Amino acid sequence: KNEVEQSPQNLTAQEGEFITINCSYSVGISALHWLQQHPGGGIVSLFMLSSGKKKHGRLIATINIQEKHSSLHITASHPRDSAVYICVLSPPLTGNQFYFGTGTSLTVIP
């Protein structure tokens, strides 16, 4: 089953480039999360979105509920942004199954 699709799977960028990671989904959701997992393995929640756009530092996340699509943008990318970025769907309140994308592996080269 592919309730959530991320693209690209792998991405290499030069330091300073603008980066976009996409997440498309096919199920109803109450919220969408973007997670970051660094090579050490720890997972951090970056954003939770139910509509519109959120910004935190150089990171911007947007969601279009009608089109069932979200994007994560990184401006002025830096080598420390190298990580796996994972899109996660929160089920509606009556549901209980989270859906995970397989992740986008980002490498930013100095």
Place this chain on the structure above:
Amino acid sequence: EAQVTQNPRYLITVTGKKLTVTCSQNMNHEYMSWYRQDPGLGLRQIYYSMNVEVTDKGDVPEGYKVSRKEKRNFPLILESPSPNQTSLYFCASTDRGGWEQYFGPGTRLTVT
């Protein structure tokens, strides 16, 4: 500080030797879950719990057990581990609405 703790962080064991990975959260979250992460497969849900004494299977429950006797704790039990359970395991806790999501640091399990 809001956090999810897991223990142990690393474990090497042998086939068939029962083990428990503990998970504890200090945010009074109702929803807790266990995931395993394998190369190329991403995060897959093993079990989840909507509240105390309420647990249910995720996508890959075979070979695992869980219990939720207290709100803060959600241990993962492998009664008879096998090599195909070698993986990186994450516990997570989420508030009722799915707004806040916190992950534990992960437990790297190797079964020989």
